[in-house]
Amino acid sequence: xxxxxxxxxxxxxxxxxxxxxxxxxxxxxxxxxxxxxxxxxxxxxxxxxxxxxxxxxxxxxxxxxxxxxxxxxxxxxxxxxxxxxxxxxxxxxxxxxxxxxxxxxxxxxxxxxxxxxxxxxxxxxxxxxxxxxxxxxxxxxxxxxxxxxxxxxxxxxxxxxxxxxxxxxxxxxxxxxxxxxxxxxxxxxxxxxxxxxxxxxxxxxxxxxxxxxxxxxxxxxxxxxxxxxxxxxxxxxxxxxxxxxxxxxxxxxx
Numbered sequence: 001x002x003x004x005x006x007x008x009x010x011x012x013x014x015x016x017x018x019x020x021x022x023x024x025x026x027x028x029x030x031x032x033x034x035x036x037x038x039x040x041x042x043x044x045x046x047x048x049x050x051x052x053x054x055x056x057x058x059x060x061x062x063x064x065x066x067x068x069x070x071x072x073x074x075x076x077x078x079x080x081x082x083x084x085x086x087x088x089x090x091x092x093x094x095x096x097x098x099x100x101x102x103x104x105x106x107x108x109x110x111x112x113x114x115x116x117x118x119x120x121x122x123x124x125x126x127x128x129x130x131x132x133x134x135x136x137x138x139x140x141x142x143x144x145x146x147x148x149x150x151x152x153x154x155x156x157x158x159x160x161x162x163x164x165x166x167x168x169x170x171x172x173x174x175x176x177x178x179x180x181x182x183x184x185x186x187x188x189x190x191x192x193x194x195x196x197x198x199x200x201x202x203x204x205x206x207x208x209x210x211x212x213x214x215x216x217x218x219x220x221x222x223x224x225x226x227x228x229x230x231x232x233x234x235x236x237x238x239x240x241x242x243x244x245x246x247x248x249x250x251x252x253x254x
Contacts, residue, residue: 007049008049008074008077009050009079011079013035013083014054014092015028017093029084046198055093061092061098062102069111073114080124087173090124120164121202121242124168170228170231192208192212199243201241202242203239213229
C-alpha cells in the first residue's frame, strides 16, 4: 500500500540586502533567520517537507515557486515569506521587488495544475508601508467618517489563485515589527503551531493569531508602545485543518 504524499512548505527568509553594485540598501533583519528556522522545525514535526531558503534574490524567489509546480504535493502547501516589503511587494536580497501578484500568477490553476485543487496558505512577514499603529481606540458608533482617497490595496487580493489563503503581518500602509527575538506576527504563529490551537480550522486559527498580536504584543525600544494588526484574505470554500497532524517528538540526544 503506497504512502500518502507529504505536505510541502516553502519558507523564504531574507536578512541581508544589497543592490547590484554591492551597496547596502535596507537594514539587516536581525532575529528573522532564527525565527524562520524555528518555524521550519515545527512544520517538519507536523509532517511537512520543508524547504528553508535564506537570502534569495527576486529572480530566485520566483524560481522557487516555479519549482513547486514540478513537485509532488500532499493535502496542503504552506509558504512563509519574511523580508522587507511595501504594499503589494516583498524584496529579494538584491533589493529588487517581487510582486505578490507575480507569485500568485505562478501558482494559478492555469500555470500550476499540480496545486490547482490543493489549499495554498501564505504567511507574509513584511512591511506594507511606513505608517505606525499607535494602538488608539476609536469610537465609531456615531457619526460618519470623513471620506479619504486611499490607494487601492485590494488589487493583489483579487489575484490570489483558487483555494488560497494569505495572511499578512500588518494592515495595508503599516509597518511590521521585528527585533532580535523575532517578529510579533511569526512569533504568534509559532506559539499557535506549538499549542492546541493548531487543531483549529484555518480561519479560526488565523483569527486567533490576530487576537494574539493585537492584544498581547507591542513594540519596544524606539517604537515603544506601537501595535500591529495582522489581516488575512481567503477564497477557500470549506474548512481546512492544515496543522492538526500529531506532532512528531524529537528523539532524545539528537
